[in-house]
Amino acid sequence: MKKFRGVFIKNDNEIGLLREANRIVAAILDVLGEHVRPGVSTMHFEELAQAECRKHGVRPAFQGYHGFPFALCCSVNEEVVHGFPSTKRILQEGDIVSFDMGVVYDGFYGDSARTYPVGTVSDEAARLIRVTRESLFEGIAEARVGNTLYDISAAVQRHVEAAGFGVVRRFVGHGIGRSLHEKPEIPNFVPRGMPGVPLKPGMVLAIEPMVTVGTYEVEILADNWTAVTRDRKLSAHFEHSVAITPDGPIILSLSQAEAARLAG
Numbered sequence: 001m002k003k004f005r006g007v008f009i010k011n012d013n014e015i016g017l018l019r020e021a022n023r024i025v026a027a028i029l030d031v032l033g034e035h036v037r038p039g040v041s042t043m044h045f046e047e048l049a050q051a052e053c054r055k056h057g058v059r060p061a062f063q064g065y066h067g068f069p070f071a072l073c074c075s076v077n078e079e080v081v082h083g084f085p086s087t088k089r090i091l092q093e094g095d096i097v098s099f100d101m102g103v104v105y106d107g108f109y110g111d112s113a114r115t116y117p118v119g120t121v122s123d124e125a126a127r128l129i130r131v132t133r134e135s136l137f138e139g140i141a142e143a144r145v146g147n148t149l150y151d152i153s154a155a156v157q158r159h160v161e162a163a164g165f166g167v168v169r170r171f172v173g174h175g176i177g178r179s180l181h182e183k184p185e186i187p188n189f190v191p192r193g194m195p196g197v198p199l200k201p202g203m204v205l206a207i208e209p210m211v212t213v214g215t216y217e218v219e220i221l222a223d224n225w226t227a228v229t230r231d232r233k234l235s236a237h238f239e240h241s242v243a244i245t246p247d248g249p250i251i252l253s254l255s256q257a258e259a260a261r262l263a264g
Contacts, residue, residue, distance in 0.1 A: 148196025
């Protein structure tokens with residue numbers, strides 16, 4: 001494994017292991033999505049995630065990471081990221097719920113996130129989910145050799161803000177490999193006065209837009225983990241782990257179901 005400006009460059013074998021780690025994450029998220037409905041507690045999804053990790057023979061990546069107590073980040077409505085699953089939090093018709101899941105497979109990390117509607121949601125909530133997901137793919141399209149990191153950032157920001165939504169600044173994407181969070185950080189906005197890191201073959205990036213209906217400013221709740229929008233308006237979150245190759249970006253965490261939707 002080589003380094004470029006502090007960023008680990010993966011070889012084909014390492015990318016293969018990352019692909020398998022992320023394939024498992026995608027499969028777990030597929031299972032979680034099948035259970036999203038009104039009346040289900042968010043702890044049910046934690047239990048499912050734990051059971052799926054055992055089934056696939058992998059370790060939950062988040063549990064114990066800097067003291068995080070769960071396998072799954074489960075964030076509802078105004079919760080942006082790092083929400084705690086709970087037996088007391090019951091999904092209601094019209095909610096939106098974000099799942100952020102990671103695993104460790106043979107020493108390599110997988111990481112991906114999706115936001116789901118719970119039953120029938122408002123037009124605003126549906127549009128937020130759609131635009132956030134679209135912004136992720138706009139960013140991925142720019143993850144090409146010859147571009148810089150901030151080409152990804154600019155594509156995400158442009159798509160989100162054109163739709164009238166906000167881009168969270170406090171949390172960003174990241175490199176991924178033998179560690180969950182590696183260099184470089186990948187903001188979903190373009191920082192002023194800073195050059196973007198050139199994209200090179202072998203980089204693997206976890207790109208993850210977090211998008212809000214109102215302000216992009218967030219607060220951390222008393223559990224010291226759950227981030228919520230300061231104005232308590234809705235937030236959505238999508239994430240894919242992506243390998244940079246000479247032939248373009250490869251989405252490592254794309255499930256078969258999602259690949260079929262994109263192909264259709």
